[in-house]
Amino acid sequence: MNPAELSEQVRRAWAITKKDIRIYYLKGPVLIFGVFMPVFLFLAFLMGSRQLPLAFLVSGLIGMTLFFTATAVSPAIFPWEGSAKTLERLASCPITTEAIVLGDMIASLLFGIGITMVTVIIGLSLGLPMLHGIILIVAIFLAACCFSAIGMLLAVPPTNVPSNIMMLSSLLKFPLVFISGIFVPLEQMPFWGLVLAGCSPLTYFTDLVRYSFTGVCYFPMLADIAALVIFTVVFTAGTMYLHKRTMPKRM
Amino acid sequence: MAKVIEVNNLTKTFGKTIAVDHISFFVKEGEIFGFLGPNGAGKTTTTRMLTGVIPPDSGTAIIHGYDIRYDPVQAKQGFGVVPETSNAYTDLTAWQNLMLMGELYGLPRNGAAKRASDLLGTLGLLERRDQKVQAYSKGMKQRLILAMALLHEPGLLFLDEPTSGLDVQSTRMILSLLRDLNRSGTTIFLTTHNMEEANRLCHRVGIIRSGTIVAIDAPEKLKAAIDRVHRIEVSFDREISGDALTKLAGIIGSSRIGDKWQITAEDRDTAIRSLVTFSQQNRVTIVTLNTLAPSLDDAFLRLTQEAEP
Numbered sequence: 001m002n003p004a005e006l007s008e009q010v011r012r013a014w015a016i017t018k019k020d021i022r023i024y025y026l027k028g029p030v031l032i033f034g035v036f037m038p039v040f041l042f043l044a045f046l047m048g049s050r051q052l053p054l055a056f057l058v059s060g061l062i063g064m065t066l067f068f069t070a071t072a073v074s075p076a077i078f079p080w081e082g083s084a085k086t087l088e089r090l091a092s093c094p095i096t097t098e099a100i101v102l103g104d105m106i107a108s109l110l111f112g113i114g115i116t117m118v119t120v121i122i123g124l125s126l127g128l129p130m131l132h133g134i135i136l137i138v139a140i141f142l143a144a145c146c147f148s149a150i151g152m153l154l155a156v157p158p159t160n161v162p163s164n165i166m167m168l169s170s171l172l173k174f175p176l177v178f179i180s181g182i183f184v185p186l187e188q189m190p191f192w193g194l195v196l197a198g199c200s201p202l203t204y205f206t207d208l209v210r211y212s213f214t215g216v217c218y219f220p221m222l223a224d225i226a227a228l229v230i231f232t233v234v235f236t237a238g239t240m241y242l243h244k245r246t247m248p249k250r251m
Numbered sequence: 252m253a254k255v256i257e258v259n260n261l262t263k264t265f266g267k268t269i270a271v272d273h274i275s276f277f278v279k280e281g282e283i284f285g286f287l288g289p290n291g292a293g294k295t296t297t298t299r300m301l302t303g304v305i306p307p308d309s310g311t312a313i314i315h316g317y318d319i320r321y322d323p324v325q326a327k328q329g330f331g332v333v334p335e336t337s338n339a340y341t342d343l344t345a346w347q348n349l350m351l352m353g354e355l356y357g358l359p360r361n362g363a364a365k366r367a368s369d370l371l372g373t374l375g376l377l378e379r380r381d382q383k384v385q386a387y388s389k390g391m392k393q394r395l396i397l398a399m400a401l402l403h404e405p406g407l408l409f410l411d412e413p414t415s416g417l418d419v420q421s422t423r424m425i426l427s428l429l430r431d432l433n434r435s436g437t438t439i440f441l442t443t444h445n446m447e448e449a450n451r452l453c454h455r456v457g458i459i460r461s462g463t464i465v466a467i468d469a470p471e472k473l474k475a476a477i478d479r480v481h482r483i484e485v486s487f488d489r490e491i492s493g494d495a496l497t498k499l500a501g502i503i504g505s506s507r508i509g510d511k512w513q514i515t516a517e518d519r520d521t522a523i524r525s526l527v528t529f530s531q532q533n534r535v536t537i538v539t540l541n542t543l544a545p546s547l548d549d550a551f552l553r554l555t556q557e558a559e560p
Binding site: 022084096251 | 347354
């Protein structure tokens, strides 16, 4: 057995995933936050925007749910583990920083997908037709990967104080929701709004979810998928590179 | 004997502070190597570099033939680490912590489970294996950390103050296990403040002061090296004149302390041989004979003070 082999490191990353799920995700408050936060945002908007079609609102709900859940816990894992010294244990084990990051990303991805499935079921139970189920599954998977990478990117600053990271995380996450065509349809956005929306991966995901329910999307469907793939690759590579550089500073 | 750890010019700076300054040493296979030094001397920084937790600024650390900087995974696969502060996951049970370690070291599940049961049994934790670690006492946590470090049966074990602040029972259990491990071939790199522990356990000790190594040798040799004049305490079954003792080969002075004579000698071996010959020739019996060697504490203090800038 060569412990440095890719397959061996992926296996060890899976051990990190299982540990994360046990310790951080299967906790009542985390699950409640994951479900309630997007639902209440959705309800608040539903009350004030009755003229918007249900497909638009449910697509936004699914987008927000996946985005908030996939980035809910992952930014705080490194700071938590740094302050508890468990990160030092991982650093002295035969696992690369990239594999640790991958393990954290997979946990966040699974949590995001799991909770998002609840909102998809809500949408279907409200009577929305599923026109492109495969596209929805592909979109959810790609976006979950992308948002998990964003969550890990937010944890890059080498601080072991989780509240610092959570504050930074909120500062970035909420504006991103407002520029991603969730509350204001892309068709109604001014040019500058569209430019901003183009910089957010959430825009492409929400566009794909709308396509899955209505058969209509603002950008070409393949462009949405390509954009999500590009964001995922760039963010994943970026977070792995940056964590490798900053991890010794946490010790 | 093969070198398990080979350190060459290892250096680490934090800002303008040089924490470790071009240190070089080696640890042989099957050895218990004690790494001693006052607070802030660079012990923990060195251990962290050797275990791949932080990268050195320059120099090399070769562990089991692998450079910790360039082949960290292969190097880490061959050793276990016991840090000073317990770093098991407190939200997991002891068993879950051990299984996590098994997976991180790529052990087959059945093998890891068997080894985990054995270790928990040896360390007196088997009955509480399914309890979350947050309910453990400090001693139990430290024993669990040792079990986690030993799960993959490493050939090399790094320990940072393993018995610091522990009760007597846990301390004895850990030290006894370390001796057994060493007897079965495990090399041990032990960082400690406890001179008695180092004196009893270590084959060689390295003393670090202000980031530089000031001495490396066997504890007895270090103790002997710091005093050029040795002291021997001897008592006989009848009165002996001090002059008679001072004339003996190897002895440079004597003074009466109670019913004993305290001898000063340049060479301890020659002095003891002279005393034995003297007792035989004069038909006197030696009642007690003690060499008053400096303790490792003395050696440590002398060496670290001498090196002070």
